[in-house]
Amino acid sequence: MAGIRKSPTGTAQRVKTAATRVRDEAKSLARKLAEKKAVKRAKEAAGRAPAKARSLGTKVAEKVTGRSKKRKKVKVAAAAAGAAAVAAAAGIAVARTRKRKKRRWLG
Numbered sequence: 063m064a065g066i067r068k069s070p071t072g073t074a075q076r077v078k079t080a081a082t083r084v085r086d087e088a089k090s091l092a093r094k095l096a097e098k099k100a101v102k103r104a105k106e107a108a109g110r111a112p113a114k115a116r117s118l119g120t121k122v123a124e125k126v127t128g129r130s131k132k133r134k135k136v137k138v139a140a141a142a143a144g145a146a147a148v149a150a151a152a153g154i155a156v157a158r159t160r161k162r163k164k165r166r167w168l169g
Contacts, residue, residue: 124130 121130124133
């Protein structure tokens with residue numbers, strides 16, 4: 063029984079040691095995780111780089127040749143046409159639901 067009793071200072075020291083060990087481990091894990099994130103970000107950026115370079119090249123070429131204005135006009139026209147198509151589809155859908163509701167009431 064005498065061997066079981068330990069001094070309070072020794073116990074405190076053990077607790078402190080365990081706490082520092084856990085803290086150090088947590089720090090190392092966090093560092094590893096941060097590295098992984100950084101690597102992932104770098105890979106993503108590297109993957110996007112060629113596409114960005116390509117788009118930049120076409121932009122410059124269009125500015126030089128004067129096609130960028132035409133391209134913008136086409137984009138605006140396409141957006142307007144798309145919006146009109148979406149609105150028409152939405153209108154048709156609303157009309158259909160109304161028809162169905164009317165039929166239900168009549169039937």
